[in-house]
Amino acid sequence: MTYPVVGMVGGGQLARMTHEAGIPLGIRFKILSDTPQDSAAQVVADVTVGDYRDLETLRAFAAGCDVLTFDHEHVPTGHLRALEADGVVVRPGSEALVHAQDKGVMRTRLAEIGVACPRNRIVADPADAAAFAASVGGFPIVLKTVRGGYDGKGVWIVRSPQDAEEPFRAGVPVLAEEKVDFVRELAANVVRSPHGQAVAYPVVESVQVDGVCDTVIAPAPDLPDELSAQAQQLALTVARELGVIGHLAVELFQTADGRVLVNELAMRPHNSGHWTMDGSVTSQFANHLRAVLDLPLGDPRPRARWTVMANVLGGDYPDMYAAYLHCMARDPAVKIHMYGKDVKPGRKVGHVNTYGDDLAEVRERARHAAGYLRGTIDE
Amino acid sequence: MTYPVVGMVGGGQLARMTHEAGIPLGIRFKILSDTPQDSAAQVVADVTVGDYRDLETLRAFAAGCDVLTFDHEHVPTGHLRALEADGVVVRPGSEALVHAQDKGVMRTRLAEIGVACPRNRIVADPADAAAFAASVGGFPIVLKTVRGGYDGKGVWIVRSPQDAEEPFRAGVPVLAEEKVDFVRELAANVVRSPHGQAVAYPVVESVQVDGVCDTVIAPAPDLPDELSAQAQQLALTVARELGVIGHLAVELFQTADGRVLVNELAMRPHNSGHWTMDGSVTSQFANHLRAVLDLPLGDPRPRARWTVMANVLGGDYPDMYAAYLHCMARDPAVKIHMYGKDVKPGRKVGHVNTYGDDLAEVRERARHAAGYLRGTIDE
Numbered sequence: 001m002t003y004p005v006v007g008m009v010g011g012g013q014l015a016r017m018t019h020e021a022g023i024p025l026g027i028r029f030k031i032l033s034d035t036p037q038d039s040a041a042q043v044v045a046d047v048t049v050g051d052y053r054d055l056e057t058l059r060a061f062a063a064g065c066d067v068l069t070f071d072h073e074h075v076p077t078g079h080l081r082a083l084e085a086d087g088v089v090v091r092p093g094s095e096a097l098v099h100a101q102d103k104g105v106m107r108t109r110l111a112e113i114g115v116a117c118p119r120n121r122i123v124a125d126p127a128d129a130a131a132f133a134a135s136v137g138g139f140p141i142v143l144k145t146v147r148g149g150y151d152g153k154g155v156w157i158v159r160s161p162q163d164a165e166e167p168f169r170a171g172v173p174v175l176a177e178e179k180v181d182f183v184r185e186l187a188a189n190v191v192r193s194p195h196g197q198a199v200a201y202p203v204v205e206s207v208q209v210d211g212v213c214d215t216v217i218a219p220a221p222d223l224p225d226e227l228s229a230q231a232q233q234l235a236l237t238v239a240r241e242l243g244v245i246g247h248l249a250v251e252l253f254q255t256a257d258g259r260v261l262v263n264e265l266a267m268r269p270h271n272s273g274h275w276t277m278d279g280s281v282t283s284q285f286a287n288h289l290r291a292v293l294d295l296p297l298g299d300p301r302p303r304a305r306w307t308v309m310a311n312v313l314g315g316d317y318p319d320m321y322a323a324y325l326h327c328m329a330r331d332p333a334v335k336i337h338m339y340g341k342d343v344k345p346g347r348k349v350g351h352v353n354t355y356g357d358d359l360a361e362v363r364e365r366a367r368h369a370a371g372y373l374r375g376t377i378d379e
Numbered sequence: 380m381t382y383p384v385v386g387m388v389g390g391g392q393l394a395r396m397t398h399e400a401g402i403p404l405g406i407r408f409k410i411l412s413d414t415p416q417d418s419a420a421q422v423v424a425d426v427t428v429g430d431y432r433d434l435e436t437l438r439a440f441a442a443g444c445d446v447l448t449f450d451h452e453h454v455p456t457g458h459l460r461a462l463e464a465d466g467v468v469v470r471p472g473s474e475a476l477v478h479a480q481d482k483g484v485m486r487t488r489l490a491e492i493g494v495a496c497p498r499n500r501i502v503a504d505p506a507d508a509a510a511f512a513a514s515v516g517g518f519p520i521v522l523k524t525v526r527g528g529y530d531g532k533g534v535w536i537v538r539s540p541q542d543a544e545e546p547f548r549a550g551v552p553v554l555a556e557e558k559v560d561f562v563r564e565l566a567a568n569v570v571r572s573p574h575g576q577a578v579a580y581p582v583v584e585s586v587q588v589d590g591v592c593d594t595v596i597a598p599a600p601d602l603p604d605e606l607s608a609q610a611q612q613l614a615l616t617v618a619r620e621l622g623v624i625g626h627l628a629v630e631l632f633q634t635a636d637g638r639v640l641v642n643e644l645a646m647r648p649h650n651s652g653h654w655t656m657d658g659s660v661t662s663q664f665a666n667h668l669r670a671v672l673d674l675p676l677g678d679p680r681p682r683a684r685w686t687v688m689a690n691v692l693g694g695d696y697p698d699m700y701a702a703y704l705h706c707m708a709r710d711p712a713v714k715i716h717m718y719g720k721d722v723k724p725g726r727k728v729g730h731v732n733t734y735g736d737d738l739a740e741v742r743e744r745a746r747h748a749a750g751y752l753r754g755t756i757d758e
Contacts, residue, residue, distance in 0.1 A: 002700045003719070020402040023395060023422050024656075026703075026717025026729065043402050045422050277403075281712050296708035303682060321381045324405075329675035333660050338405025340382070350405065 003027050004293055007061055009052050010071025011038030013339040013348070014269045014285075017277065018071070019044045021285035027293070031071075032061045039339045040071070055079045062088040069246060069292045070268055073101045074148075091194070091245040091292040092267045099242050100267040103175050104146040110262055113241045115234060117262045118253070120177040122146070126164035129176050133158075136178040143167040144175045155211065180261055182253035186220050187272035188235035188260075191247050191287040191297055198239055199287065199300040200232040201280065206251065206272050212346070215366065216309040218275045218302060221359060224258075231260050238265065247288040249273060271311070271348075276300070278335040278353040279307030304355035310366040312336075312350035314343040315375035320350075327352075327369045334369045382406050383672055386440055388431050389450025390417030392718040392727070393648045393664075396656065397450070398423045400664035406672070410450075411440045418718045419450070434458045441467040448625060448671045449647055452480045453527075470573070470624040470671040471646045478621050479646040482554050483525040489641055492620045494613060496641045497632070499556040501525070505543035508555050512537075515557040522546040523554045534590065559640055561632035565599055566651035567614035567639075570626050570666040570676055577618055578666065578679040579611040580659065585630065585651050591725070594745065595688040597654045597681060600738060603637075610639050617644065626667040628652060650690070650727075655679070657714040657732040658686030683734035689745040691715075691729035693722040694754035699729075706731075706748045713748045 003026050008015045011033025019040060022029040030046040041047045050057040052075050059082075062068050067089045080094035092100075099106040107120050119136050123129045123143070133141045143164060145154040157179065158164045167174045185206045192198040205220035206213055219228070235250040249270030251263040273284035282290075282298025290297050317323070320343060327334060331354075338350040350373065354365040371377035382405050387394045390412025398419060401408040409425040420426045429436040431454050438461075441447050446468045459473035471479075478485040486499050498515050502508045502522070512520045522543060524533040536558065537543045546553045564585045571577040584599035585592055598607070614629040628649030630642040652663035661669075661677025669676050696702070699722060706713060710733075717729040729752065733744040750756035 002698050003717075016402060019422070020399055023399045024714070024716040026719050028421070041424070042407070043398070043424050045420070045424055045426070047424070290707070295704055297711065298707070299712040301712075319381055325674055328669070328677070332676065333678040333680075335403070337403040338382075340405050 004066035005030060005064060006289060006292065007032065007065030007068050008040075008071050009058070009061070009068065009075055011035070011040040011044075011047070012071050013039045013341070015040035015071040016043055016339060017274075017337070018269060018285045018289060021283055022289050025286070025289060027289065030061070030065060032057070039341050042340045053079075055082055058083060059086065059088075062086070067091055067292050069288070070097070072268070073097065073266070077101060093243065093245065096243045096245065097267055100265045102146050103144055103264075104173060106265055107175065109242065110238070113237065115238060115262055116259060118142075118177045118180045120175055123174055123176040125168060126161055129158065129164040129174070130161045132176040139163075140179045142177040142179050144177065145170055145172040146175050147172055180253045181256060182261075183256050184220075184254050185263065186223070186231060186252040186254050186260060187216070187270070188231040188250045188252060189247065189270065189273045189276075189284060190232070190235040190239050190250075191284070191291050191300070192236075192239040192244050193291040193297060194245055194294045196240075197297050198236055199282075199297045200236060201273065201276060201284070201300045202302055203228045203231045204272055204275065212313070212348075213271045213311055215311075215363070216272050216275050217359070217363065218279055218307045218309075223254075227254070227258060227260065234260065234262070238262075246291045247273065247284050271351075274337070274351050275307045275309040275353055277337065279303060279309075279355055305357045306359045306362045307353060307355040308359075308363045308366040309351055309353050310370035311348050312338075312352060312370050312373045314345050314347040314349050315373075316345065317375050318343045320373050323373050323375065327372055330372075331365055331369060334365060336369065336373075383445035384409060384443060385668060385671060386411065386444030386447050387419075387450050388437070388440070388447065388454055390414070390419040390423075390426070391450050392418045392720070394419035394450040395422055395718060396653075396716070397648060397664045397668060400662055401668050404665070404668060406668065409440070409444060411436070418720050421719045432458075434461055437462060438465065438467075441465075446470055446671050448667070449476070451647070452476065452645070456480060472622065472624065475622045475624065476646055479644045481525050482523055482643075483552060485644055486554065488621065489617070492616065494617060494641055495638060497521075497556045497559045499554055502553055502555040504547060505540055508537065508543040508553070509540045511555040518542075519558045521556040521558050523556065524549055524551040525554050526551055559632045560635060561640075562635050563599075563633050564642065565602070565610060565631040565633050565639065566595070566649070567610040567629045567631060568626065568649065568652045568655075568663060569611070569614040569618050569629075570663070570670045570679070571615075571618040571623050572670040572676060573624055573673045575619075576676050577615055578661075578676045579615060580652065580655060580663070580679045581681055582607045582610045583651055583654065591692070591727075592650045592690055594690075594742070595651050595654050596738070596742065597658055597686045597688075602633075606633070606637060606639065613639065613641070617641075625670045626652065626663050650730075653716070653730050654686045654688040654732055656716065658683060658688075658734055684736045685738045685741045686732060686734040687738075687742045687745040688730055688732050689749035690727050691717075691731060691749050691752045693724050693726040693728050694752075695724065696754050697722045699752055702752050702754065706751055709751075710744055710748060713744060715748065715752075 005028040202219035207215040384407040581598035586594040714732040
């Protein structure tokens with residue numbers, strides 16, 4: 001048999017769910033995990049424990065793989081280039097992935113290809129940030145470290161020159177952006193293969209709470225067809241122009257005047273696509289694997305009128321098993337996805353998917369299950 | 380966290396697909412596999428290689444598990460009883476499982492609880508088989524070894540006294556059954572938990588070719604509601620009366636005069652339930668795990684009007700990867716499930732699921748994909 005070996009760098013829940021999707025494909029799947037206890041390391045047969053920041057570790061891992069892909073964006077860009085120079089098949093490649101690693105590079109490139117973004121520029125210090133604020137109509141503005149942020153970390157809403165000091169303390173370049181007066185956040189998810197084949201999932205609404213994704217509604221309710229098509233086209237354009245291989249999540253702001261602006265990019269399976277596990281014909285994880293293997297892509301169409309995903313965050317109780325049993329008894333159709341992670345307050349430890357014809361009911365079922373698991377709902 | 384550990388004896392495709400279903404449940408899943416290359420051993424994180432016929436091997440494996448369950452029926456009944464005497468939680472238990480291990484015990488018990496079966500009795504030798512034939516209207520009859528058969532092995536259609544000699548050669552007791560004049564084969568699949576909760580899947584039609592399951596159609600077309608309900612009720616009765624825990628497949632003959640007779644029982648996930656992976660809200664694998672863990676069971680309802688499963692058998696070409704790529708390109712919505720097994724002619728190496736509103740089209744898509752993978756269709 002010539003079924004290929006896919007190596008994924010990272011052992012988090014994205015690698016765990018990618019393994020789940022890879023089993024029916026018949027491929028071999030390996031991970032490079034930080035520890036033997038990581039979410040994916042608990043369920044994957046072939047686990048290498050090692051540090052992705054070490055080039056020789058990456059080289060040894062890649063030697064056993066037909067293609068290398070990623071559960072996160074943190075592998076140093078120089079290491080990716082070194083692996084490519086060795087002849088390793090890296091997907092997405094370093095030339096694409098740098099746009100998901102460095103927000104400054106991403107903003108520059110999106111401007112070049114004419115994709116609308118919030119106004120932005122790299123700022124040198126708090127005074128420069130204040131000057132940028134003045135140029136976009138004043139505070140508040142958003143400051144971001146160009147590398148290393150996720151789930152609201154590395155992002156500051158800055159309301160005054162004094163507020164602007166903290167982002168510079170890490171010594172990482174800082175990007176300033178106008179604070180967009182958006183009506184909601186959307187995500188346009190696409191998958192692209194080396195052949196140039198691409199599929200677009202329905203555009204979803206992403207509801208954030210405290211900078212962390214709380215709920216995703218697929219498709220985004222009341223989104224005009226024209227704006228939906230525009231957002232999908234935008235994501236396909238970004239995927240093509242940046243040479244993305246695999247899953248690309250484009251997080252968007254929908255503005256009051258009916259435009260979409262790019263907030264962030266991720267070049268891997270993404271939280272805004274977890275609904276596809278139960279809600280579409282082919283999940284983002286299966287399509288990511290098909291793309292990095294240059295297999296024909298799977299049908300991205302939805303299977304239900306509405307699918308809602310709610311993240312399960314850790315609460316005060318370390319043991320969720322009893323709550324989980326209760327949720328199964330209350331709603332035999334709720335799809336619970338646990339990640340095998342220790343519960344810590346605010347940590348993403350799982351998600352639930354619900355689907356059906358009535359959005360209010362579908363959303364309430366997801367809200368209840370996620371809240372009950374977290375411990376914020378007790379009935 | 381108190382997520383339990385499920386140990387499954389066996390490393391075949393059923394264990395592989397059970398692992399896939401266990402990942403979102405957040406549980407730990409271990410297997411006892413014959414070799415490190417077995418279908419499930421390729422994808423499961425925690426694999427013990429050992430011989431299930433050895434009681435000490437079973438004891439050591441069970442020591443690390445909260446519950447023990449099975450991918451096949453071949454563990455000796457005495458070993459199951461010994462494990463239970465040790466305090467191991469065995470699900471289904473030996474008292475239930477013996478009915479799926481020994482066709483003689485099964486027939487006796489089903490008669491006791493009033494479940495309709497083909498006329499049958501244990502026969503001592505070819506002459507006794509001929510006497511049985513005379514009592515049911517003459518040859519042909521069916522002879523079966525009471526233990527060890529599967530996929531048509533251990534089953535003979537006997538057309539004359541001379542034909543009746545081979546089944547006795549193994550020295551295993553032989554069961555004689557009337558050859559039922561059936562119009563088609565059905566399967567009624569149910570799942571039952573220690574709480575006594577049970578769910579019934581839609582009754583399916585199972586199309587056999589050369590004694591091996593070829594296609595499953597869910598639900599069985601043109602099955603009168605009354606007969607469907609009767610078949611589901613029959614399976615629920617068998618599950619309750621025999622004390623089955625986990626998935627129970629009841630293979631049935633539908634007769635020309637509108638009755639159903641029990642052909643075989645299996646107390647594990649079953650080929651006739653593979654359609655549920657893509658065709659129902661909760662798959663047979665997820666519900667088997669929920670049952671053996673005494674978790675509330677998941678919704679068994681279908682997600683599409685029609686779902687068709689077709690087995691992929693090995694053909695003349697050992698490498699299916701190119702064919703598999705072709706199938707994905709031709710039909711982006713076909714769901715291919717490969718088992719990681721070496722291709723041998725006639726061996727089950729995977730299955731495909733298709734679903735939709737038009738049965739003829741759904742069935743043709745499944746037939747084409749399975750045939751193309753096998754190499755019997757070349758367009």
